[in-house]
Each structure stands twice: as C-alpha cells, then as structure tokens.
Amino acid sequence: xxxxxxxxxxxxxxxxxxxxxxHALNDINLSMEKGDIFGIIGMSGAGKSTLVRCIxxxxxxxxxxxxxxxRDLSGLSNRELREARRSMGMIFQQFNLxxxxxxxxxxCFPMEIAGADKAPAKKRAKELLELVGLSDRAKAxxxxxxxxxxQRVAIARALATDPKVLLCDEATSALDPTTTRSxxxxxxxxxxxxxxxxxxxxxxxSVIEEICNRVAIISxxxxxxxxxVRDIFNRPKTAAAQKLVYPEGRYSQRPISKRCMRxxxxxxxxxxxxxxNMVLENKAPVNIMYADTKNIDGKAxxxxxxxxxxxxxxxxxxFDYIRAKGLSAEExxxxxx
Amino acid sequence: xxxxxxxxxxxxxxxxxxxxxxxxTLFAYLIGLPAGILLVTSAxxxxxxxxxxxxxxxVIVNVTRSxxxxxxxxxxxxxxxxxxxxxxxxxxxxxPLTLSAAPFVARLVESSLKEVDxxxxxxxQSMGASDAQIIRKVLIPEAVPSLIVGCVIAVTTILGYSAxxxxxxxxxxxxxxxxxxxxxYQNDMMLVTVVLLVLIVQLFQGIGMxxxxxxxxxxx
Numbered sequence: 076x077x078x079x080x081x082x083x084x085x086x087x088x089x090x091x092x093x094x095x096x097x098h099a100l101n102d103i104n105l106s107m108e109k110g111d112i113f114g115i116i117g118m119s120g121a122g123k124s125t126l127v128r129c130i131x132x133x134x135x136x137x138x139x140x141x142x143x144x145x146r147d148l149s150g151l152s153n154r155e156l157r158e159a160r161r162s163m164g165m166i167f168q169q170f171n172l173x174x175x176x177x178x179x180x181x182x183c184f185p186m187e188i189a190g191a192d193k194a195p196a197k198k199r200a201k202e203l204l205e206l207v208g209l210s211d212r213a214k215a216x217x218x219x220x221x222x223x224x225x226q227r228v229a230i231a232r233a234l235a236t237d238p239k240v241l242l243c244d245e246a247t248s249a250l251d252p253t254t255t256r257s258x259x260x261x262x263x264x265x266x267x268x269x270x271x272x273x274x275x276x277x278x279x280x281s282v283i284e285e286i287c288n289r290v291a292i293i294s295x296x297x298x299x300x301x302x303x304v305r306d307i308f309n310r311p312k313t314a315a316a317q318k319l320v321y322p323e324g325r326y327s328q329r330p331i332s333k334r335c336m337r338x339x340x341x342x343x344x345x346x347x348x349x350x351x352n353m354v355l356e357n358k359a360p361v362n363i364m365y366a367d368t369k370n371i372d373g374k375a376x377x378x379x380x381x382x383x384x385x386x387x388x389x390x391x392x393x394f395d396y397i398r399a400k401g402l403s404a405e406e407x408x409x410x411x412x
Numbered sequence: 413x414x415x416x417x418x419x420x421x422x423x424x425x426x427x428x429x430x431x432x433x434x435x436x437t438l439f440a441y442l443i444g445l446p447a448g449i450l451l452v453t454s455a456x457x458x459x460x461x462x463x464x465x466x467x468x469x470x471v472i473v474n475v476t477r478s479x480x481x482x483x484x485x486x487x488x489x490x491x492x493x494x495x496x497x498x499x500x501x502x503x504x505x506x507x508p509l510t511l512s513a514a515p516f517v518a519r520l521v522e523s524s525l526k527e528v529d530x531x532x533x534x535x536x537q538s539m540g541a542s543d544a545q546i547i548r549k550v551l552i553p554e555a556v557p558s559l560i561v562g563c564v565i566a567v568t569t570i571l572g573y574s575a576x577x578x579x580x581x582x583x584x585x586x587x588x589x590x591x592x593x594x595x596x597y598q599n600d601m602m603l604v605t606v607v608l609l610v611l612i613v614q615l616f617q618g619i620g621m622x623x624x625x626x627x628x629x630x631x632x
Contacts, residue, residue, distance in 0.1 A: 164539075167534075169529075174629055188536070188541045188545055236539070
C-alpha cells in the first residue's frame with residue numbers, strides 16, 4: 076500500500092480552562108489514503124471539529140503527531156506551516172466567505188495570500204467558478220448568494236491553491252437536504268476528477284453513507300471504530316457506532332425480549348418487494364419497526380428493522396430468506412423502536 | 413451685522429474649524445488605528461495573543477480617555493508649544509485635539525474590527541495567511557463600513573471639542589461664538605455659529621453614511 080496522505084498518530088488535545096482540564100481528543104490514530112473520502116462522524120461535542128483543526132494545525136495538538144504527505148506538521152515553523160496549509164483546502168459549516176469581496180474575489184483570495192500574480196489568479200478563479208457551476212455569479216457578493224451557492228464558492232476557494240486534501244467541517248449541516256445532496260455530489264465529482272483526498276466531518280450518517288468510502292466514529296474524544304463504510308454500516312460493533320447507524324439513534328443498552336432483524340440494502344439487490352415476498356413465503360406476518368430505503372438506479376439502498384415472529388425456527392427461516400437474497404441481516408434483539 | 417468683515421470672519425472661522433477637525437482626525441487615526449489593531453490582535457482571543465501588551469494598551473487608553481478635554485488642553489500647554497511652536501490658534505489646537513481623540517479612535521477601531529466574523533479569520537488562517545495578511549486583507553477590508561461609521565463619530569466628536577478649544581484661543585467657529593455671542597451678547601452671532609456647526613456635522617454625517625452604505629456589501 077502506498078504512503079498515507081494523512082497519518083494521525085496518538086494525537087491528543089487538552090484544553091486548559093480556568094478550573095479544569097478538558098480532554099477534547101485522546102489517543103487518536105487514523106490513516107487516510109490518497110483518494111479517500113474519509114468521514115469522521117460523531118455526536119456534537121465528541122471532538123470531531125477539534126480533530127479536523129488538528130489536521131491543519133489550526134489547533135496545535137498537545138500530544139502526538141500529524142503526518143501530512145510524510146511530513147510531520149507539528150515540527151514545522153509558523154512559516155513552513157503556512158506553506159503546508161496551502162496544500163490543504165478547508166470548507167466550513169458557515170461558509171466563512173469574505174463578505175466584502177465578490178465570488179471571484181473570494182476565490183482569488185488564497186492565491187493573493189500565496190503571492191500569485193493577479194491576472195493568472197483571476198483566470199484560475201474563473202475556471203474554478205465554472206467547475207462549481209457558478210460562472211454567471213462571478214460578480215455577486217456572498218450576501219446575494221444562497222447557502223448552497225456560498226458553499227460552492229467556498230469549495231472553489233479551497234481548491235484555488237491546488238490542494239492535495241480538502242477538509243470539510245460540517246460543510247452541509249447548514250443546508251437543506253436537496254442542496255446537501257448537490258454539494259455532496261460536487262465533492263464526489265472533485266474527488267474523482269481531481270483525485271483530491273476529502274476529509275468530511277459530520278454528525279449525519281446519511282452524509283457518510285452517501286459519499287464516504289472510509290469512516291471513523293469518534294465518541295467521547297476517542298476513535299470508537301474505523302473502517303470501510305460498508306462494513307461499519309452493515310455490522311457496527313461498538314455502542315457508539317450502533318447509536319449512529321441504527322435508525323433514529325434509539326439504541327438502548329437494555330435488552331428486550333422482542334426479536335428484531337435489521338436488514339441493510341447496500342445496492343447489491345434489485346428493488347423488489349423483498350419483505351412482502353418473505354412474508355408470503357413463510358406465511359407469517361412481521362412488524363415493520365423502521366424503514367428508510369431509497370431506489371437509486373433500480374438498486375435498493377438503506378435499512379429496515381422488522382420485528383420477527385416469536386417462533387425461533389420461523390425467525391431463522393426469515394433470516395435465511397433475506398440472506399439468500401444477498402442482503403445483509405443481523406439480529407438486533409435490543410432495538411427499541 | 414452682515415458686512416463684509418463679519419462674513420469674512422465667519423468664512424475664516426469655518427475654514428479654521430474644518431482645518432482643526434480634519435487634521436486632528438487624521439493624526440488621531442495615525443495613532444488610534446494601529447493602537448486599535450493591536451488591541452484586537454493582542455487580546456486573549458486575538459490572532460496573536462499578547463496579554464501584557466494588551467493590558468498596557470488597555471490601561472493607557474482608559475486613563476487618557478478619562479482626562480476631561482479642558483484639563484488636558486491646559487495641562488499639556490508646554491508640550492503643545494514644543495510640537496506646534498505656539499499655544500494659540502488652530503494649529504496649536506490640533507495637538508490636544510489629537511491626543512484626546514486618539515484613544516477614543518483606538519476604541520472605535522477596536523470595536524469595528526471585533527465585528528469581523530472569527531470564522532472568516534479562521535478560514536484565512538487555514539489558507540496559510542500570515543498575521544499581517546489577515547490584518548491587511550481580512551480584518552480591515554471586512555470592517556470597512558463599520559470603520560467609516562466610526563470615523564464619522566470621531567469627526568463629529570472632534571468638531572465639538574474644537575469648539576471647546578475656541579475658549580482658550582483655538583480659533584475657528586468656537587472662538588467666534590465665545591468672543592461675539594457670549595462676551596458681547598450678540599445672540600444672532602451665536603445662532604449663526606451654531607447653525608454653521610450643525611451644517612458641518614450634517615455634511616460629515618451625510619457623506620460618511622453614504623460612503624459606509626456604498627461600501628457595505630453585506631446587504632442584498
């Protein structure tokens with residue numbers, strides 16, 4: 076395997092407040108490969124925003140190191156660090172555009188900072204505006220743009236210095252679902268076309284599902300679980316992961332007797348009425364506790380939780396049926412719908 | 413009363429008042445703008461926290477702002493003579509006006525720059541901007557509308573103080589108001605100078621607000 080583009084080693088961050096020490100991050104180890112769309116997900120206050128700020132040293136970690144393209148960032152001088160940051164674009168939940176500059180001026184900004192000449196910078200800014208689909212809004216000020224358009228300008232601005240990595244801090248959290256989807260599609264397109272590694276911080280599992288290939292789940296300042304999105308989505312091991320993956324987050328530690336089956340549709344099965352067929356074949360009803368599936372290009376994506384009959388053999392038959400259909404199913408005896 | 417001498421005197425008075433006010437504002441900003449920037453950048457949540465520097469500046473600004481203008485005017489007469497070569501007339505008045513307005517301007521600048529969204533500063537840092545670049549290309553340009561509004565407040569305040577300087581021979585409309593309106597009981601003269609001062613304030617206010625509006629891109 077090639078060298079990871081970002082490698083975080085036993086990273087820790089402690090804030091000193093007046094009365095106490097707050098451990099925002101504890102012993103974080105992560106490695107992100109070139110071309111990854113790496114998701115970092117956690118509840119609010121888990122430390123994910125601090126973590127992304129440690130990657131570009133907006134927050135200096137108190138322990139551990141961050142290797143960017145093989146280079147230890149914590150050992151760099153301020154000047155070297157500013158240089159290195161030009162290879163890492165960043166976008167934010169609140170867009171953080173310069174309100175007194177036009178869209179074009181905002182995209183020119185990082186190039187000005189880097190000391191680029193005006194004319195080529197402007198030309199590049201125009202190309203980037205086209206890439207994000209806003210060529211007609213070059214002269215608009217941020218106040219005249221919608222949220223989605225502002226984030227597109229912010230993305231173009233982050234790409235201006237040809238970064239190797241794009242850090243996204245809750246980049247879609249201030250946007251409506253439709254706009255979120257279009258921004259995510261744009262990020263995916265950038266990842267594919269320009270080969271830029273993308274790190275996405277979010278609290279929404281749907282964002283991870285939609286575009287990430289790898290994910291780390293952060294909980295209580297630590298990495299609870301990390302791996303391929305498919306694996307974690309199908310079979311979350313830790314409580315923190317289950318809390319995020321299981322629908323509505325209504326996960327309880329207290330087991331209850333009702334036997335439930337969680338079915339994951341990962342696009343490998345076609346969009347057929349699989350539950351109805353299962354019920355018809357086994358001639359026993361099931362109770363649908365939760366369902367969130369969508370049909371994308373004739374393939375089923377999403378998940379469903381059904382309550383199975385008390386009869387153990389019958390339940391087992393249903394499991395076998397689902398698995399025979401190529402779907403992933405697991406028992407969630409402690410799901411409280 | 414509207415003979416040529418009086419008119420000439422009023423025209424000269426307006427000229428002196430404008431001269432004192434604008435020059436004092438200029439010098440006050442030469443001191444107050446850097447001081448205001450330092451207050452913002454060296455603060456605890458600034459881009460380069462320097463607690464000792466911040467505290468020192470903060471105390472200096474507060475102390476100098478507490479001295480009543482008339483007291484300052486008299487107290488620094490030796491200094492005024494050293495700088496301006498004289499202690500009477502509009503040029504001499506510029507010295508105390510500047511000294512008294514500078515800390516006020518520093519606070520105005522500080523509050524304008526503090527309005528700039530910390531997220532925008534963070535974004536600039538994430539792009540590798542240096543502290544100097546953040547000041548020059550983010551803090552000041554983003555705060556321009558607010559800085560202009562602050563400048564209007566500074567100009568009109570200094571204008572008011574300049575009339576006070578007239579009491580001790582500072583020249584301008586203030587001196588006319590005192591010499592003719594107050595000492596000679598010429599109420600019409602008093603009224604004229606007041607009206608002229610009001611018009612000047614209106615003028616600055618109008619121009620300033622217009623400039624601030626044109627330069628404010630935050631509105632739709």
